[in-house]
Amino acid sequence: MKLCLLLALALTAAAEEDIEFFEKRVRPLLAAKCYPCHSARTMAQKGLRLDTREAVRKGGSRGPAVTPRRADVSVLARAVSYQDPDLRMPPTGKLSEQEIADLRAWIEMGAPDPREEAAAKPSAGLDLEKARQWWAFQPFLAHSLPPVADKRWPTTWIDHFILAGLEAKKLRPAPAADKRTLIRRVSFDLTGLPPAPEEIDAFLTDNSPNAYQKLVDRLLGSPHYGERWARHWLDLARYAETDGHEFDREKPNAWRYRDYVIRAFNEDVPFDQFVREQIAGDLIARPRQAASAGHWDSPVGTGFFGLGEERNAADDLAEVRAEKLENQIDGLTKTFLGLTVACARCHDHKFDPIPTRDYYALAGILDSKRLIQACLDTPERTRETERVHGEIEQVNRQIADLVASRRSDLARDLVLAAEEKEGGTPLAKAWAAELKQAAKEPDHPLYALAKLAQGASSFSERLAALRKELAEWGAKTDADAVVIADFSTGNQDGWRVDGPAFGKAPQANGFYRVNELTGLLTSKSFRAEKAYLHVRLAGNSDTTSARQPGLLRVSLVGDGRDVTVTPDGTGRFVWRTTGLGKSQNEIVFVEIADRTRSGSLAVDKIALSDSREPPAGLRRPHPRVLEMLEAPLGSWEELAAAYQRWIKQEDSPLIQWLPALSLEQIAGEWPELRASEAKRESLASSLPDPVYGMVTVEDVPHDIRLHVGGNHKNLGDEVPRRFLSVLSGGGEPYRQGSGRVALAEAIASRSNPLAARVIVNRVWQHHFGQGLVRTPDNFGRMGMPPSNRELLDTLAARFVESGWSLKKLHRVIVLSSAYRMSASSDASAARVDPENRLLHHMPVRRLEAEAIRDAILAVTGSLDRTVYGPPVPPYISEYQDGRGKPQTGPLDGAGRRSVYVGVRRNFLPPMFVAFDYPMTVTTVGRRGTSTVPSQALILMNNEFVATQSARWADRLQSVSDGRRRVGKMFLTAFGRPAEEAEIGKSLRFVADQKARYGQAPDAEFRAWSDLGHVLMNSKEFIFIR
């Protein structure tokens, strides 16, 4: 012991002259030739840093860079030698012979190296106190109203802040907009739809002082308000209903998240609650039910994490997992905090006080969850399901009793079947089928009977052979096998149960399976270190495409390459084996899914091993059979009698084998059985349909190791799970579960100034075209400072005071004089404040893609105002191609609002894309407003727009007078009456166009349809002032 210690000391204490050699010959060389790619301040390529002793020893993706005193095996020496074709460093050219010799000499002397870790860390001195001085991290204060000269202008308190800003620059706010402009503006803003002519009339004729307030209240009370504002939120959530990547697989029930958001806006769920639910809605103390839909709603919010891109044929699953985490952290922190934390994945954030450790602290929280199809049934629905299920169980017991009461028949017919006697009963035929299968499965209780029933040799010879075989079989070991589940023991511990199909107890042996039940069993995640998955299962065939998540299957769900087995469709239990491929050694969880009401699935055992054969240990001969064979057996008849005794015994497994498989066949013989069976099926079909949602649930809580340089193959220390240090005062690590609840609390807390600031800024932006902070997803140093911090802070403070009510926030904004200004800009104001940051007039805004389409549907009278529900399949044109191309939906999306048109990542509607629909990759708080020819081409030539024009013309036929018809069209399309000149031009256009159509019987109809088409192409249709 002593000796070793001394030796160690001798090895670590480098001689002074060695250090000198390093300083003179090695350090400058490393700094000049290696640091540019391999240091903490640069990118640490391949995870390798050469700027500290520790980093050199730890190495990169190829292991330690040096092995002291072993230049022959050191990666660094190999790399600079240029001998290895796959590893030649530096890439810019070979070092000189002298330089190479120096490096080798240094390694041989033990690689003495005085460079310490702390010196290399750029963030060593991150001063949190100083970092918190940044305005966005400061608490917000409700400011008192600034004094203004013009006391009459302000309507709501907001106006004091705006007017004070303008007056300071000697500017005047624009005059108030007229009522027509105002109702069009506020209708689009709050509901995304144009006001109907009747609504405009009502507003114009309402001379009461609170006419506008009544209008605003009506719009905020409309279900279309939620649709409009949910879409803004979906931009943040990178919302899509498919996985993208190669096959664009469907994300089952993703749309429920969209409905969840719409409902949350419509019900004015307090925003802090809304935030908490999206982070940890599956765990919060008082979850909400969806009033209109009758299921739990809060957990659906956690679908937020599952909306991103998913790969379906990845080669490096750990990399995919790391990328998914980055995407989730990016979305989470931009959406709720206005911070770009994902920048800290590879290195400390360059601009904001977010060290890499903070990134991995969050990553640990998010890595401790998994995404499943969770059952959302409310207690009422669950009780109803349980009630029916209880009745079903009762019938099952009756069936069991019935079968048991016929034990003698069963025993007799079994022997008949084994002896292949002619004229067997249906029951004997069922046994015969079972025996055929049993002859292939040594663990089948009937194996001995099937094997010994007949053969060329004598019974005693056959018996001897069988005894030997079973002894050998029993002696087989499978030390490498890992049993994931053995449901035959009745144990379902550690499994999460969703839906009724797998009940509260496992479907041991699949006895009495009921087709109509659906459900899901999921395990916690684990690292699958074996080559093969073996599952003993039974059920109907899964006919779903391999590229879609199957309906009846057992899967190892990993990060981009699910490993799946399906039943063989015969209803019999069989072992199925499949290779893990790229999923071997990766993190997976088991998902047992029965997602269809027309088929069933039962699972008996699940195991992993390195052999292609299912583990022998799970397929041992039945002990009772071994017992029978050990006893002296003189003849086949003695064996048959032994089996008959066994059948007649209480709880015999043989009884269970039969009816589950052959009920159909034997029911004809037993009318009572058929009646029970029918009763069971009818009960099952009366089961309520369970509601499933894409939900995040807890997995094994664990910290993860820092990925040095963002490289998942170069792991550093474990980082305890906790919130961002700059926002938490470096608080305690999270130990309760994954920490998602604590994270949700920390984000949606009054003491976090960003949550409220970021959302009020988003709301402001959607009302005024620009936020007070013009980079809505970035409140860090690379973002823009607020144009009016007092206003932003007061909005945030009052928003929190109001109970985080978004509807109250809307009211105070849209009722303000600022919001009611006209869009005409004053020349002098434009000179002083060309960007309109002080808000001297209302900016003109182009409608978003969805609002344009919805306006077309509304104007032509084709809009179906149904709220909520599964998506309408999107229309797929021949110009949309690629793998995973879906069946097209209707051209007009069945008239539903755009928010209900299915969002398929790889097949986004071209019209939406042309009008700056956000990419579905990460949070997009502000859409572009580009001008591209395809916008004009779509409005000019697209079939959808053309057919909508014709529908409009069709509806207008009831207005016979041309002038009145033109007037109605202008009023509907633009919310204003046509000018006299416009009426003249329009009527002339219709007449000329009709003449051009000549003798066509529908010439006049088409001319009017053309006029409608023209109005939709006018800029007034898509620009709102």
Added chain:
Amino acid sequence: MRERFLSRRDMLFRAANGFGGVALAAMLAEDRLKAAADPMRVRAPHYRAKARSVIFLFMDGGPPHVDLLDPKPRLSAEDGKLLPIAESSGARNPNKTLWGSPFTFRKHGQCGAEVSELLPHMATCVDDITIIRSMVSDHTEHTAGNYFMHSGSAIQGRPGMGSWATYGLGSECKNLPGFIVIDTGMIPPGGLDLFGSGFLPASYQGMLFRKGKQPVADILPREPSSGMQKAKLKLVRELDEGVVRRYGPVTQIEAAIANYELAFRMQTEVPDLLDFSGESKATLTLYGVDEPETDEFGRACLIARRMIERGVRFIELLSPRRSGVDRWDQHGNLMKGLAINCKATDKPMAGLIQDLKSRGLLDTTLLVWGGEFGRTPTSQGTKERGFGRDHHPYGFTMWMAGGGVKKGLVYGATDEYGYYAVENKVHVHDLHATILHLLGLDHKKLTYPFGGRQMRLTDVYGNVVRDVLA
């Protein structure tokens, strides 16, 4: 302010003699409007450009370098033996058996580059091109590889080369978008997002140009006669005059009005591209147009040349759909599939190079050929059903030609088995840096703010491969 605005409005509405007139050009003289109306306005490069345009011949699926442009005698000599060198840790192919190329190679041209018998026409062009035998990519799977080859990131939704080029330089073609993808029937795995503009403005997304009467979505008027459409657009313009009067000067609205001029002219420009009546018989023959095997890709190449003449900035050609093959992805029966692919593309590509050269366009047009990766020197499948090769990003071949690239150069090398690139490695990021460099763009300066930082095509990587520059 008012006055200037009025004069511009005059131009907007009065100078135009109907749609398709010259009004837009005049109008675009005004800077502010120019910027908003025309994201494709020509912008100065960072330094003098060698290439004005790019044609990217994307061979989706992964062409096998050892069968086409990178002969490996030792691989043939050890055919059937096991790969003697350590495989990359990410390798996919469980079969380690070497498979020498079943095709013969011969030296060609002054430079003596060796080319497979499958590419007899390209063999005549070797003195015009640079063959890079040392390409390296990071991804072994199609979709990630495709995203990576296009955008330098394996993640969906990032802008690709075409978007970056048009964002950086605009387009000299006023009647067509600056970035066009000629789709001959096969959208690669990854879908249309390969050509999306990602976080760049929508203006820079690739326009899909398909086969058939209406190659571009919504390009053909629905009206029975052009007079009817013009009448509609005239009324639109008159109504828009009222909009401008009522709303006041709003740049975005004016840009949207001007945008209709461009759209209108695209309606005629696009069908013009397909009108080969002005092309000589000799030219059509050069591209293999009207020969059954080469017609499809020949037409695509010819259309690409016609787009180059019109000043389109970035054109991407996709592999033609041929019966009996799945892209260039021959996991089995490679001898048959590869022959079909080569037959379909060899003559048209050689024709394109020769045609551009004879018209003096090759010097300003950069051609880039290659897939998302190469294929293994080891075999897949069985001899009976025909061997194939697996995906292989650790060393593969691409070629470049024209605008600023050396002529008759074979650059870089793989090892003796064609497994690893060992000499003068060119990573995909380096290729991107080099393409931008030839367009006059510094890949480190061509940035766009997104997600809290300045994004680049080359992320934080990439070096210009100076050795291949002419």
